[in-house]
Amino acid sequence: MSTTTMNPPRRPYSPKQAIERARRGDLGAWPVVGGLVAIAIVFGSLNEHFLSPENLTNLALQMAATGTISLGIIMVLLLGEIDLSAGSVSGLCAVVMTILNVRQGWNPVLAIAVAVAAGAVVGLVQGLLFTRIGMPSFVVTLAGLIGWQGLLLYLLGERGTVNLPFDGFVAKLSDTWLPPWSAWTLALALTGVYGGSLLLSRRLRRAADLPVGPAYWAAVRAGGLALVLAAAVLVLQADRGVPLLLVIFGTLVVVLDLVLRHTAFGRWMYAVGGNAEAARRAGINVTRIRLLAFVLSAALAAFGGILAASRLAAVNQSSGGSDILLMAIAAAVIGGTSLFGGRGRTYAALLGILVIQSITNGMLLLNVDSSVRYMVTASVLALAVAIDSLARRGSAR
Amino acid sequence: MIRATDISKRYGAVQALDGVGLDLPPGEVVALVGDNGAGKSTLVKAISGVISPDSGQITMDDRPVRIGNPHDAQALGISTVYQDLALCENLDVVANLFLGSERRRWSVLGHIRMERATRDLLTQLDVRIHDIRVPVAMLSGGQRQSVAIARALIGEPRLVILDEPTAALGVEQTAQVLDLIRRLRDRGLAVLLISHNLADVRAVSDRVTVLRLGRNAGEFRTADASQESIVAAITGAAA
Numbered sequence: 001m002s003t004t005t006m007n008p009p010r011r012p013y014s015p016k017q018a019i020e021r022a023r024r025g026d027l028g029a030w031p032v033v034g035g036l037v038a039i040a041i042v043f044g045s046l047n048e049h050f051l052s053p054e055n056l057t058n059l060a061l062q063m064a065a066t067g068t069i070s071l072g073i074i075m076v077l078l079l080g081e082i083d084l085s086a087g088s089v090s091g092l093c094a095v096v097m098t099i100l101n102v103r104q105g106w107n108p109v110l111a112i113a114v115a116v117a118a119g120a121v122v123g124l125v126q127g128l129l130f131t132r133i134g135m136p137s138f139v140v141t142l143a144g145l146i147g148w149q150g151l152l153l154y155l156l157g158e159r160g161t162v163n164l165p166f167d168g169f170v171a172k173l174s175d176t177w178l179p180p181w182s183a184w185t186l187a188l189a190l191t192g193v194y195g196g197s198l199l200l201s202r203r204l205r206r207a208a209d210l211p212v213g214p215a216y217w218a219a220v221r222a223g224g225l226a227l228v229l230a231a232a233v234l235v236l237q238a239d240r241g242v243p244l245l246l247v248i249f250g251t252l253v254v255v256l257d258l259v260l261r262h263t264a265f266g267r268w269m270y271a272v273g274g275n276a277e278a279a280r281r282a283g284i285n286v287t288r289i290r291l292l293a294f295v296l297s298a299a300l301a302a303f304g305g306i307l308a309a310s311r312l313a314a315v316n317q318s319s320g321g322s323d324i325l326l327m328a329i330a331a332a333v334i335g336g337t338s339l340f341g342g343r344g345r346t347y348a349a350l351l352g353i354l355v356i357q358s359i360t361n362g363m364l365l366l367n368v369d370s371s372v373r374y375m376v377t378a379s380v381l382a383l384a385v386a387i388d389s390l391a392r393r394g395s396a397r
Numbered sequence: 398m399i400r401a402t403d404i405s406k407r408y409g410a411v412q413a414l415d416g417v418g419l420d421l422p423p424g425e426v427v428a429l430v431g432d433n434g435a436g437k438s439t440l441v442k443a444i445s446g447v448i449s450p451d452s453g454q455i456t457m458d459d460r461p462v463r464i465g466n467p468h469d470a471q472a473l474g475i476s477t478v479y480q481d482l483a484l485c486e487n488l489d490v491v492a493n494l495f496l497g498s499e500r501r502r503w504s505v506l507g508h509i510r511m512e513r514a515t516r517d518l519l520t521q522l523d524v525r526i527h528d529i530r531v532p533v534a535m536l537s538g539g540q541r542q543s544v545a546i547a548r549a550l551i552g553e554p555r556l557v558i559l560d561e562p563t564a565a566l567g568v569e570q571t572a573q574v575l576d577l578i579r580r581l582r583d584r585g586l587a588v589l590l591i592s593h594n595l596a597d598v599r600a601v602s603d604r605v606t607v608l609r610l611g612r613n614a615g616e617f618r619t620a621d622a623s624q625e626s627i628v629a630a631i632t633g634a635a636a
């Protein structure tokens with residue numbers, strides 16, 4: 001076929017191409033992985049407790065809530081917009097859930113569903129202000145940041161703190177651990193499905209006479225996933241087991257990634273983020289995509305807030321406050337989501353929050369003063385944004 | 398055959414088009430030339446549905462058609478490649494070609510079907526792109542122009558309108574795009590080419606229609622016309 005000579009099969013990048021891509025600033029996930037290794041070496045050597053199964057399990061628990069909020073941030077970043085209200089919305093919806101569950105005695109699952117729906121409504125309101133009135137998303141969500149915080153304080157009232165019963169459903173969410181057999185089954189099933197999908201895709205592509213990559217590359221990828229999962233299960237198993245919280249967060253990351261890459265909605269998200277005018281001329285309903293992104297962002301923030309409340313077994317006046325918002329945005333950007341829209345995957349939330357959280361965790365172990373912690377976190381964020389900006393300049397040419 | 402007759406359009410005090418006619422037969426490249434403000438873009442906008450003319454008629458195979466908006470034009474098989482290309486630079490070639498009309502089932506994208514169709518189309522058009530799965534941002538200007546033109550063919554159009562397709566290109570890339578325009582003609586499409594570059598117009602078109610101050614100012618068979626006569630029609634020196 002002339003097509004196959006015209007379009008040679010896609011190979012793993014040769015060193016020369018890799019350097020070319022690196023020069024353009026298109027580094028993929030490798031700086032993050034390198035950063036994680038560096039973090040592990042530095043903190044591991046400074047404190048023997050850092051790499052212990054117990055601490056790594058704590059790290060996994062700490063990641064889930066902010067990571068979920070970060071997933072929502074990625075939805076709006078993909079459009080080149082920003083959601084500064086995510087922290088406040090997470091706190092507000094956690095309070096709504098807790099009040100419904102504890103004070104009103106609602107069924108916890110129903111309370112969670114209503115709280116997430118409340119988050120979605122908040123997102124819809126902000127999205128409408130942005131799309132219909134044309135207010136910049138920065139300002140809409142900045143108003144949200146303060147406004148929803150106010151509503152949270154109003155709902156909490158005088159007492160300021162509401163505790164969740166330790167043996168209740170919500171608190172149990174963050175204190176449930178997969179038994180070893182189910183953890184291993186899950187890891188095996190994930191590897192099997194991933195490897196199977198690679199093989200199936202190869203077969204379908206070959207049937208359609210499309211170029212396929214070398215077979216060993218599929219094996220390397222499936223094997224790599226198997227290794228990572230096995231290592232994670234082994235480490236977590238050495239302590240309390242695989243936390244349910246991590247499974248919930250991981251599921252959200254994977255499902256949202258599949259939605260973004262394999263559905264028309266996902267394709268249009270990237271299109272609107274890349275060139276909204278071109279998307280509009282192609283007949284895509286840009287307003288609807290933007291509304292959906294803001295709804296998703298706020299709903300994910302709400303769910304993240306609920307996970308945080310579950311871990312704390314309480315909500316209080318600082319729920320969703322302090323540095324949660326900045327951590328969530330930083331995680332998205334550090335993981336490789338572009339602030340300029342149209343570039344990034346949901347795995348950015350996973351990788352980014354891993355970096356941010358392990359730096360925070362490591363410095364806490366070393367008793368580093370919070371003044372220094374803030375400065376280090378800020379430097380990491382600045383570095384990630386600098387790489388993003390250079391990548392954008394490189395590809396704009 | 399697509400034919401516009403007696404098209405007029407007035408913007409306030411300016412008579413942008415005054416009874417202009419244009420014939421676009423299948424398998425022919427028609428170049429629309431004229432100085433700035435001659436009414437070229439207004440005429441193109443009327444055909445592609447961006448504006449509604451005040452009067453005049455557009456017919457397809459001698460049947461009058463109504464083109465009220467760009468969607469009508471697309472449904473009738475009129476496809477426009479704008480000067481700014483309107484590509485999403487962060488998406489790959491396949492995604493750009495099918496943007497807004499993705500092949501899908503229950504909203505799940507048919508990646509393989511779309512990639513197969515893309516490769517077939519690019520091979521037919523002899524567009525050479527090394528890796529069609531890299532973002533369009535990494536392609537050269539000529540390749541991007543080719544992608545934009547290929548994209549115009551996705552809905553099986555009858556007429557492709559190209560607005561200044563070579564304006565931003567170098568010599569070699571211009572030659573590639575002109576080749577591509579010839580292949581559109583060979584597929585039996587009507588092609589309307591708007592260009593300032595008379596060398597390109599003479600290289601690729603079958604007929605030249607000249608507009609001047611909103612009126613038809615000349616109609617040439619490219620093979621018979623000299624550059625001087627076309628320039629004279631554009632500037633009005635002959636009159």
